[in-house]
Amino acid sequence: MVVLCGTDRPPGLEPVERAADVRYVPADRLAAELPGADVLFVWDFTSRAVPAAWPAADAAPGWVHIASAGVDTLAFDALRDGDTVLTNSRGVFDAAIAEYVLGLVLAFAKDLPGTLDAQRHHDWRHRETETIAGRPALVVGTGPIGRAIARLLSAAGLRVSGVGRTARRDDPDFGEVHAAGELRRVLPDTDFVVLAAPLTAQTTGMIDAAALAAMRPGARLINVGRSPLVRTDDLVAALRSGSIAGAALDVFDAEPLPADSPLWTLPGLLVSPHMSGDFAGSLTTLAQLFVANFDRWRQGRPLHNVVDKHLGYVPGGAAGPATAGHPVDEVPVAGTGQEGLPAWTRT
Incomplete structure (x- = not known):
């Protein structure tokens, strides 16, 4: 061996x-x-x-x-x-990744990065934050990792649906699962888009400029799957223009992420070093x-x-x-x- x-x-x-x-x-x-x-x-x-x-x-x-x-x-x-x-x-990795995704959702909704930044600058800056109860979340990928994410987000009060190979209703974890070809149609209806799909010829580049343009201006994208699921240049453009509110990436085209990558300093982007399942x-x-x-x-x-x-x-x-x-x-x-x-x- x-x-x-x-x-x-x-x-x-x-x-x-x-x-x-x-x-x-x-x-x-x-x-x-x-x-x-x-x-x-x-x-x-x-x-x-x-x-x-x-x-x-x-x-x-x-x-x-x-x-x-x-x-x-x-x-x-x-x-x-x-x-x-x-x-x-x-x-x-199922449970660990699900917990990490829930943490990212809460970090966005409660602006934890903003709180940490204000603390570093000794800035007493009171503000209101978002609630997550009742908010729609879409999990792309209905395997065990996606299902663990769906269960935990549902337990936290979000309304979760999924995207998989085939459409179905009354799924025990997602409620409704949309077919992969329906992704762009359902993106405008969600506040948190979580990518947990395997990398295949069909999923490569599924989040491109058109998909990002279909998302709500206040939506956030979370990728704990594989980096090529997202067209990185299109995401950079969307975050710079403010067409979506934020993103969290745990996977990257080049790892470790190069020091000169624009992803480090993009507004609204949370970067973690491929650790969501560890x-x-x-x-x-x-x-x-x-x-x-x-x-x-x-x-x-x-x-x-x-x-x-x-x-x-x-x-x-x-x-x-x-x-x-x-x-x-x-x-x-x-x-x-x-x-x-x-x-x-x-x-």
């Missing part, structure tokens, strides 16, 4: 090391180590090294697992069209998820979180066809010592 990592190795892989020849390699050694390996664990999920290092079909690994929910760094033809099974870390203990949880799936692989049992390589995500409301009956967004029982770990990894 090959683990693609940088200077930091995943914690807690001792059970795997006892059962397999585990080789921890940086990106520049991947091409030499990968041919003939049975398993590739992409711990450094931001790395772009895998496509260039991918071996011939007869030497390709049978299983690739990535320590992220998104698999766009692995969207290349040789993997997509081959027999390799691809799994992801769906289910780990919580204390998340690295251990990611490694435990892989260890649990590794045990299934050794036993010849179906793997959890199997990605449809042509869709670019795990289909279905649970964790894909191989995991029916094991929803990964099930809330773990507090006090078990495995809080935050998807429920199926404890079975």
Whole structure:
């Protein structure tokens, strides 16, 4: 087994090391180590090294697992069209990202950036803030992360709807889900637009100049999905012109964000360093998820979180066809010592 990592190795892989020849390699050694390996664990999920290092079909690994929910760094033809099974870390980040989104919504509504700025300048500046109860929110992406966001925003009093591949009513988390083709039509009806969709050919650039022009002048955009969902230049223009009230970005075209990027100083923009899903203990949880799936692989049992390589995500409301009956967004029982770990990894 090959683990693609940088200077930091995943914690807690001792059970795997006892059962397999585990080789921890940086990106520049991947091409030499990968041919003939049975398993590739992409711990450094931001790395772009895998496509260039991918071996011939007869030497390709049978299983690739990535320590992220998104698999766009692995969207290349040789993997997509081959027999390799691809799994992801769906289910780990749902609650943390939902909490982060709620925090951003409250930060906008209560002008917390303004309060902090006034404090820094010793400026006693009383002002009124917005309420969020009853305000419309649109979550683009109806997978587990989007559903966790919808549930938490609904609990806080917002009126939430969703955008997904197909339209439907009476959804348990969104109420109404609009088809992706209806996005621009429903944008004028919402105050908070939250992007939590996977990056696919269909979602790339979905928030462009036309979509931003369709939004309310007082609306805010929050992107915790993938940066290419938004046309950055169009967003810069919209914020500079004031056509929307604000935005929060947790993902960027270039990471770390360059020091000379105009995004740092744009009015109404909150910048965070791709951290919305990262919580204390998340690295251990990611490694435990892989260890649990590794045990299934050794036993010849179906793997959890199997990605449809042509869709670019795990289909279905649970964790894909191989995991029916094991929803990964099930809330773990507090006090078990495995809080935050998807429920199926404890079975």
